[in-house]
Amino acid sequence: MKKISKTIAASVVRPRPAHSHKGNYGRVLIIAGNHQFGGAAIMNAQAAVQSGAGLVTVATDLTNKTAIHARLPEAMVVNYRDNLAAYVKKADVILIGSGLGDERDVLETCFSAISSEQTLIVDGSALSMMAAFDLALPDASQLVLTPHQMEWQRLSGVAIAEQVNQETNQAALQRLAPTESNTSANNKTPALVLKSEATQVYLKDDVYQLTVGGPYQATGGMGDTLAGMIAGFAAQFAPTSSAVLAAVYCHSAIAEELSQKAYVTLPSKIAEKIPAYMKKLSEE
Numbered sequence: 001m002k003k004i005s006k007t008i009a010a011s012v013v014r015p016r017p018a019h020s021h022k023g024n025y026g027r028v029l030i031i032a033g034n035h036q037f038g039g040a041a042i043m044n045a046q047a048a049v050q051s052g053a054g055l056v057t058v059a060t061d062l063t064n065k066t067a068i069h070a071r072l073p074e075a076m077v078v079n080y081r082d083n084l085a086a087y088v089k090k091a092d093v094i095l096i097g098s099g100l101g102d103e104r105d106v107l108e109t110c111f112s113a114i115s116s117e118q119t120l121i122v123d124g125s126a127l128s129m130m131a132a133f134d135l136a137l138p139d140a141s142q143l144v145l146t147p148h149q150m151e152w153q154r155l156s157g158v159a160i161a162e163q164v165n166q167e168t169n170q171a172a173l174q175r176l177a178p179t180e181s182n183t184s185a186n187n188k189t190p191a192l193v194l195k196s197e198a199t200q201v202y203l204k205d206d207v208y209q210l211t212v213g214g215p216y217q218a219t220g221g222m223g224d225t226l227a228g229m230i231a232g233f234a235a236q237f238a239p240t241s242s243a244v245l246a247a248v249y250c251h252s253a254i255a256e257e258l259s260q261k262a263y264v265t266l267p268s269k270i271a272e273k274i275p276a277y278m279k280k281l282s283e284e
């Protein structure tokens with residue numbers, strides 16, 4: 001198994017070309033946060049903005065609008081029950097699911113509107129709803145799933161105790177490829193970020209092990225922040241597989257740095273440190 005090294009992250013996060021504008025760094029749509037979980041949408045968006053995504057729009061329950069604007073004036077906010085398909089079509093990268101609760105209509109509207117040119121990241125409640133309602137992934141260009149162990153158990157049927165078996169996870173992942181592309185010539189097996197105290201990333205035939213981070217990260221919102229970082233990195237850096245590895249590394253490396261002076265590393269504190277960490281990395 002390969003290690004997710006700092007070298008990989010540094011090869012992705014390079015200095016920006018002077019000849020560029022926000023349009024070059026991706027339009028991200030975050031679909032997150034029901035009336036109960038507005039914080040998840042804020043943590044997604046904060047991480048995507050701090051990672052450097054060109055434009056970030058949050059589609060959410062409208063009760064979250066003022067809070068999101070107050071915390072994050074850089075993000076635009078729209079109602080996820082009003083014309084969601086149009087917002088999906090305009091985005092380069094769509095992140096759906098953090099704190100989405102049981103908003104099945106929102107999930108299905110998003111999946112139906114995705115085209116084969118877009119990147120789709122599926123997190124949290126969206127993964128649980130896919131399992132509960134037996135929903136298939138749409139035929140996006142790039143697919144990234146970010147379950148923790150329980151979400152992966154629900155979605156794949158692989159029990160947590162069996163998740164140590166890479167072949168079992170890989171076989172389950174292949175079964176989740178969108179049915180439209182499920183031929184050997186055109187198989188879009190999703191990337192899998194299988195989160196735990198020893199997170200692994202599954203990319204095509206390779207499995208990568210994360211070796212930074214620790215139990216100071218075991219706090220609500222940590223995965224919402226990672227999902228926002230993956231969206232922000234995928235919006236700017238290609239290929240998506242490398243962007244995912246770099247985001248996973250930076251998220252836990254920042255937490256590890258913070259843990260030198262903090263018993264618990266709060267997700268919003270990690271988000272605040274992203275630009276400085278990326279700057280340092282880009283100069284290596």
Ligand SMILES: NC(=O)C1=CN([C@@H]2O[C@H](COP(=O)(O)OP(=O)(O)OC[C@H]3O[C@@H](n4cnc5c(N)ncnc54)[C@H](O)[C@@H]3O)[C@@H](O)[C@H]2O)[C@@H](O)CC1
Nearest residue numbers: 037038039040097098099100124125148149150196220221
């Ligand atoms: N402030 C907010 O708005 C927050 C919203 N959240 C959202 O709340 C929704 C529910 O997510 P939850 O994950 O809390 O609930 P889930 O019910 O999906 O998963 C939690 C359950 O899984 C078990 N579990 C087993 N292995 C685990 C592992 N490796 N990591 C995490 N849990 C493991 C836990 O013990 C617990 O019973 C998600 O959409 C999530 O994004 C959470 O992120 C918490 C913060």
Ligand SMILES: Nc1ncnc2c1ncn2[C@@H]1O[C@H](COP(=O)(O)OP(=O)(O)O)[C@@H](O)[C@H]1O
Nearest residue numbers: 148195196197214215217218220221222223224
């Ligand atoms: N003991 C631990 N060691 C290292 N990383 C951890 C530990 N506990 C949790 N994490 C990390 O924290 C994140 C938790 O994600 P998740 O459970 O989806 O959080 P939430 O949904 O509350 O935002 C994952 O990236 C996971 O790897």
Ligand SMILES: [Mg+2]
Nearest residue numbers: 124148223224
């Ligand atoms: Mg989560």
